[in-house]
Amino acid sequence: MSAHQPLPKDPIAEARRNWERHGWTTVAAPMAAVTSIMRVQQLLLARAQATLKPFGLTFARYELLALLDFSREHRMLMSRASALLQVHPTSVTNAVDRLEGAGLVRREPHETDRRALVLVLTEEGRQVAAEATAALNEDVFGQTGFTDEDVEHLNEILARFRAGAGDFEVSED
Template structure:
């Protein structure tokens, strides 16, 4: 992946300076947060896409394959995949279409619900997910660009933001084994 030339000044810090200079002090921290997160997402996505490119996978296809791999039987209803991946059902349909065309999943009628369709992981999909996960672990996830403490702190902060936005509820406490 080609590196972009370093800028002599942080453009987000400069934008913050401009926000303050224009009298938008109340909005400056939020603007800085939003643009910082969006830029970090671009940087991480570029690393993920470069890692997945040799596997001919997008991150959406990788996520679906891996979600299926984590299930007990390598299958789940399309509606469940949509909910767990937090994407529109049309996105799951398009992703399944691509993975099905390449032989990594197939569709089956749901055995108990005639209206539902199951997505089923094939052996080639399982193997591809395993190889792609090994590559992502080595090239991205083990070294995301922050040390472990900062990584965990940032994940915690973003989880608080997601929870406040209604993304998820805190899990119910689980009893300790006796």
């Protein structure tokens, strides 16, 4: 599954030992955790990108397609898509440019606000979104390498962190 030879030992564990040797013992474990999360993100993103490549998509473009596909009318204000994806509007514009060029989405003017743009998922976009989602479910989400219990714990831990960082408001539901 990996494109490279495994290292003979864990470099993050070695970094943690270096932190401890330098007297940074109280932050050695958190440094290792943060670094591990960043490395896992790289590994999982690489797997997702490889799965999406045959569809001509990056993960960022896939997320936009999926967002539109899940929306009730397969359309959404561009500004709303940017907010929900938690990315800068320029990033959405770049993704839309590529998706529009591939015939997967189109821009339409808003009916009452001429400053706003509406993104509309095309039929071809719906088909690509469905096929790409099936591939991701099979090759990435269904084969994370984590146990079901690990996944539940990770979801709880990461959601708590994200909420504490102001990523979203915690509801009482």
